[in-house]
Amino acid sequence: MLLENPFAMEGRWFKGNLHTHTTNSDGAWSPDKVANEYRSNGYDFLFITDHWKVTDISGLSQDGFLVLNGAELNIGPSELGYHYHIVALNLKENISSNSVSNAQELINLIKSKGAFALVAHPYWSGLTVNDIQNLDGHIGIEIFNSTCFFCIAKGHSVIHWDDLLCKGKLAWGFAVDDTHQHYNDHRPIDACNAWIMAKMPELTEDNIMNAISSGYFYSSNGPVIHDISIQDNIISVTTSDVKIINFIANAHNGESFTAMDGKPISSARYKIRGGEKYIRVECFDENGKTAWSNP
Ligand SMILES: [Zn+2]
Ligand SMILES: [Zn+2]
Structure with missing residues (x-):
């Protein structure tokens, strides 16, 4: 389904996490600490995606490490009465929850702001393939989510992905952390655990957005x-x-x-x-x- 094979493209692989919370919503770490942790663990880019809030990222990017804006927005109801969580990547201004009444309107609004919509953790959210196949205009779904995996063992959503692909709905599959930095004696920390490797000529905001919307990446929580x-x-x-x-x-x-x-x-x-x-x-x-x- 890929128009171009990223493994055959010029450029190099850059490591990034697309779903991150901070103390500006329900995360335990400040934006500064989150950025430092990912940078010192070998990541090249990081989207900060607090709940209904575009966190100020000024001063967080450094040479060779790019922090990008975003937010996570939720809206119901799904087929089973739950909420969709939608990650808005590269969203630069806050969106009001009053301005939309369903998931498709939310995705349309995200797109109208120049941002990209990613359907977060379908398994954790209790979404069915019916819920997702009727949505248009998103770039894909989270097929692995670290915090959903460590919290309630619902990190994997590959069946949702295969169902969509079987039905001819093109969706890219993303592994993300959704890090909240909460952990205990039977729950590992959810930071720096899952990522995408994106192929691009050099690390810029435009190249990252092009790679994730065109599928020029693969996902991992270990193997290369x-x-x-x-x-x-x-x-x-x-x-x-x-x-x-x-x-x-x-x-x-x-x-x-x-x-x-x-x-x-x-x-x-x-x-x-x-x-x-x-x-x-x-x-x-x-x-x-x-x-x-x-x-
Ligand atoms: Zn969520
Ligand atoms: Zn989240």
Whole structure:
């Protein structure tokens, strides 16, 4: 579904988190501390997305590290009576909750402000595929969310993603932290745990927005995808050492490759059979950490 393969594009990979809270909503860390933590953990860019508030990011960017504006906005009702959470990326001014009455109007408003809408944590929100397939104008959904995973084990939303893709709805899949920096003796901290790797010529706001809206990235909370190429109807993938590499497609299509004899694998090849409506790659390491390509 990608128009251009990011693995074949010029440029380099930049690491970023798209969903971050601070003390300006229900996060435990100040904007300054959050930015410092991500920068010192090797991230290149960070969106700060407080609930219904565009946090002041002035002074947070440094050489080689870019902080961008955003906010997280919620609105109901979904099919089951819950709320959609929508992350507005690159939103530069506050939006009032009074000005919209449903999720589609909220996405339209986000777009009218020059920002991009991302459907947050569908599994945690209790959203069904019906809820999401009727939305237009967003760039995709969160397929992994660290805080939802550590809090209530509802971090993964890949079934929602595959349902959308099966129905022909193009949506990019994003791994994010949604960090709130709350933790306890049975809940790890949700910061610097999941990310996207975006391919671009250099780190600028425009390039980041282009990469995330065009799907020029992959998601991970551990493994590295080194390369994905397609030649003569064969998809070849190389990764860091992993236990499983999956080619996921609609319905019964696709194929899974599992490491045998206790030795890890780092490559796999899949011959396109013809029934695939889309194909995406995912790989799992021995600790269950995962990387996901876009379709
Ligand atoms: Zn949320
Ligand atoms: Zn959030």
